[in-house]
Amino acid sequence: MRMAEGVEWAVHGCLNLAWAGPEKAVPAARLAAYYDLPSAYMNKQLQALARAGLVYSTPGPGGGFRLARAPEDITLMDVVAAIEGREDAFRCKEIRERVPDAPASPGQGRCLVDQAMLRAESAWRKELAAQTLADLKRRVERSAPEVPAHVRRHLAA
Amino acid sequence: MRMAEGVEWAVHGCLNLAWAGPEKAVPAARLAAYYDLPSAYMNKQLQALARAGLVYSTPGPGGGFRLARAPEDITLMDVVAAIEGREDAFRCKEIRERVPDAPASPGQGRCLVDQAMLRAESAWRKELAAQTLADLKRRVERSAPEVPAHVRRHLAA
DNA sequence: GCGAACCTACTCGGATATGGGATGTCCGAGTTCTCGTGG
DNA sequence: CCACGAGAACTCGGACATCCCATATCCGAGTAGGTTCGC
Numbered sequence: 045m046r047m048a049e050g051v052e053w054a055v056h057g058c059l060n061l062a063w064a065g066p067e068k069a070v071p072a073a074r075l076a077a078y079y080d081l082p083s084a085y086m087n088k089q090l091q092a093l094a095r096a097g098l099v100y101s102t103p104g105p106g107g108g109f110r111l112a113r114a115p116e117d118i119t120l121m122d123v124v125a126a127i128e129g130r131e132d133a134f135r136c137k138e139i140r141e142r143v144p145d146a147p148a149s150p151g152q153g154r155c156l157v158d159q160a161m162l163r164a165e166s167a168w169r170k171e172l173a174a175q176t177l178a179d180l181k182r183r184v185e186r187s188a189p190e191v192p193a194h195v196r197r198h199l200a201a
Numbered sequence: 202m203r204m205a206e207g208v209e210w211a212v213h214g215c216l217n218l219a220w221a222g223p224e225k226a227v228p229a230a231r232l233a234a235y236y237d238l239p240s241a242y243m244n245k246q247l248q249a250l251a252r253a254g255l256v257y258s259t260p261g262p263g264g265g266f267r268l269a270r271a272p273e274d275i276t277l278m279d280v281v282a283a284i285e286g287r288e289d290a291f292r293c294k295e296i297r298e299r300v301p302d303a304p305a306s307p308g309q310g311r312c313l314v315d316q317a318m319l320r321a322e323s324a325w326r327k328e329l330a331a332q333t334l335a336d337l338k339r340r341v342e343r344s345a346p347e348v349p350a351h352v353r354r355h356l357a358a
Numbered sequence: 359g360c361g362a363a364c365c366t367a368c369t370c371g372g373a374t375a376t377g378g379g380a381t382g383t384c385c386g387a388g389t390t391c392t393c394g395t396g397g
Numbered sequence: 398c399c400a401c402g403a404g405a406a407c408t409c410g411g412a413c414a415t416c417c418c419a420t421a422t423c424c425g426a427g428t429a430g431g432t433t434c435g436c
Binding site: 046069071072073087088090091094101102103104105106107108109 | 406407408409410411418
C-alpha cells in the first residue's frame with residue numbers, strides 16, 4: 045500500500061499558501077519552483093485541491109491559487125481526500141459469496157473482515173481529521189520561526 | 202491509495218485454516234477453490250504468509266499450509282504486514298530540503314508533515330493489531346454458526 | 359512374505375508475462391494587463 | 398488628456414505519453430507415498 049506522492053506536495057503547498065495569505069494568489073509554477081518540482085505536475089495536484097473546494101483558482105496574469113478557507117477549517121483529511129479520493133483503501137470484493145454451495149444466509153450484513161478493516165481506517169481518518177492546517181502551521185513556526193518569512197519572500201518574488 | 206487485493210484473500214484463508222485446525226495441512230489449490238480463485242495466485246499470498254512466519258508450509262503429497270500460531274496470537278496487523286510489507290503508506294520524500302537557499306537549521310528533526318501522517322498511520326496499525334484472528338473467527342461463528350462445519354467439509358474433501 | 363529401491367503424483371517456491379493506475383508532459387481556452395491609437 | 402480597442406503574455410485546465418507496481422501465470426525442485434521387483 046502506498047500513498048500518492050502528490051499528497052506531500054499538496055500539504056506543503058497548502059502550508060505555503062497559508063503563509064502567503066488568502067489575498068495573494070500564487071501561481072502553480074512559483075509553488076513548484078520553491079521545492080524544485082515539475083510545475084505542470086504540481087499544477088495537477090492544485091487542480092485536485094480546487095475541485096475539492098480547498099483552494100480558489102484564478103486564471104490569467106496575476107492569477108494563481110489561494111486558500112478557500114481559513115487554515116483552522118482545513119484538515120489533513122481534507123487534503124488527503126482531495127488527492128487520493130474518498131474511497132477506502134480496503135475494498136471488499138465479497139469473495140465469501142463465491143463459495144460453491146453457500147450455507148444459506150443471503151442477507152447476512154456486511155463482511156466481517158470488511159468491517160474490521162473499516163474500523164481501522166476510521167481510526168486513521170479520525171486522526172487525520174483531528175489535525176488542521178493551522179495546527180501544523182503553528183508547529184512549524186515553533187520549530188523553525190524563520191520559515192514563514194522565507195516562504196513569503198520566495199512566493200512574492 | 203489502495204490496499205492489495207491479496208489481503209482479503211489472506212485473511213479469509215487464515216480464517217479457513219483456523220477452522221481446519223492446526224494439524225490438517227491444506228493445499229493452496231483447495232483454499233483457492235473454496236472461493237473460486239486462481240490457485241497459483243492464492244499460493245503466492247500463502248507464500249508471503251509463510252515468509253512472515255504466520256503459517257507453516259509442507260511440500261509433497263499430503264502437504265499444504267497450516268497456521269503456525271494459535272488464532273489468539275495472530276493479529277490482522279500481522280496478516281496485512283505479511284502481504285503489504287511493513288513500509289509506511291506515506292513516504293516523506295523530504296521535498297522541504299530542496300528549497301533554493303534553505304533557511305539554515307540543518308538537523309531540525311523529522312519533517313512535521315511526515316510526523317502528522319505517521320501519527321495517523323499509527324492509529325490505523327494500533328486498531329489492526331487490536332483485532333486477532335480469534336476475535337474475527339468468534340464474530341463470524343456468532344453471525345453464521347454453520348460456516349465452520351461448511352468450511353471443514355470443503356477443505357477436507 | 360518381507361524389504362528395499364524405484365517411480366509417480368503432488369505440493370510449494372520462485373522466475374516470468376501482462377495490465378492498470380500513478381507519474382510526468384504538453385498544448386489549448388480564457389482572462390487580464392499593457393500598449394498604441396484616435397478623438 | 399482621456400477612452401477605447403487590439404494584442405500579447407500569463408495562468409489554469411484537461412488531454413496525452415510513460416513508467417512502475419500489482420496482478421496473474423507457468424514451470425522446476427523437492428518430497429511423500431505407493432508400487433514393483435528381488436530375495
